[in-house]
Amino acid sequence: MGDEARAQEGAVATSAPPQPREPHADRQARALAFSEWQAGFRTRALGEGIRPEIFDSVMTGVTPSSRVRELDGAQPEFVRPVWQYLDSAVSETRVANGRSAYSRLRPTLTAIEERYGTDAQIVTAVWGLETAYGSVRGDFPVAQSLATLAHDGRRRDWAERELIGAMRIVQDGDVRAGSLVGSWAGAMGHTQFMPTSYHRFAQDFDGDGQRNIWSEDPTDALASTAHYLAENGWTPGQPWGIEVRLPDSFDWLLSDRSQTHPASFWTQAGVTTFDGGQLPDHGPARLLAPVGAGGPAFLTYENFEVIKTYNNSTSYALAIGLLGDRIEGRTGVRATWPRDRLPLSRSDSRELQERLTAMGYDTQGADGRIGPNTERAIRQFQVDRGLTPDGTATDRLLALVRQG
Structure with missing residues (x-):
């Protein structure tokens, strides 16, 4: 979570055009500035309780990464339409792989759900969307990534805090310094935890004495994700949302997504299930119409907002909910997306x-x-x-x- 580049099946969505080679004098100046930053950061890290030998084991040989700088600066100008995002995030391949993983790990996922109360198919969907079920976990050295981001200064406080968190993981004996790898932004493991989130939410579910989210075995990572969602307010048994049908006369002024209303309110407004039935009562709900009138509409419940704590994107949360539904055998979006309508850059x-x-x-x-x-x-x-x-x-x- 918190990673700025999500793994896509078939390719990693972190590609950027090659950059011109940095002049030698500029490289020298940057290296000097990095060493000065590192000296100051060492003092701050030791002041936060990091032992000198741990700092040195994590930072020895670390230099700024031009690749991380490129990716951090590659902020997209154009926004993909939600249906294009969902085409990839909830592709038939990802659904099939999710069902296979869900079936293979059913006893483990059931035990995780029983302990934390977080729906197993949602946890599986997070795994699928974050790393394609563990197949694209990232191979960037976390210390180098976070040190680069901290040195460049745009997000120094955040990156230094995460880098100190990574050092604590090593200091606590959870993983060796050389095994701290992940995404270019420092997210790690099967479900992409940042170091500070690891400290708060990671779990030793398999009982081996380590909270190992890096292992080929995803058990601890899946349990950690379930724990994260539970701690952020997951309501057991409540769906993330349901697809609904709006009447032709629907008052669109009711679609303010900052407002929640009970099922009776939406029923009075003429909203029904997609098949025209009476709305179930799962608690207060928001209306989500990602492309406005003429496209699919959903009522989303509080669990949808909990998913957004993992990645504060409506499209991401919608993808997790829909992927979880498909993994469990339910249908996907039934209304038609208006594919001739373009979002704005x-x-x-x-x-x-x-x-x-x-x-x-x-x-x-x-x-x-x-x-x-x-x-x-x-x-x-x-x-x-x-x-x-x-x-x-x-x-x-x-x-x-x-x-x-």
């Missing part, structure tokens, strides 16, 4: 926010990320223009806003 989203605010529809900032404030501004614009107020940012909406 980051720069287009910033332009939309700036134009809406200038027109009097305040988005509370222009950061290129469409959140609740921007959605409310879009809805008000849509209401004033006689459009369906679904609050969704698309290329078509931006074209209308540009017209003034």
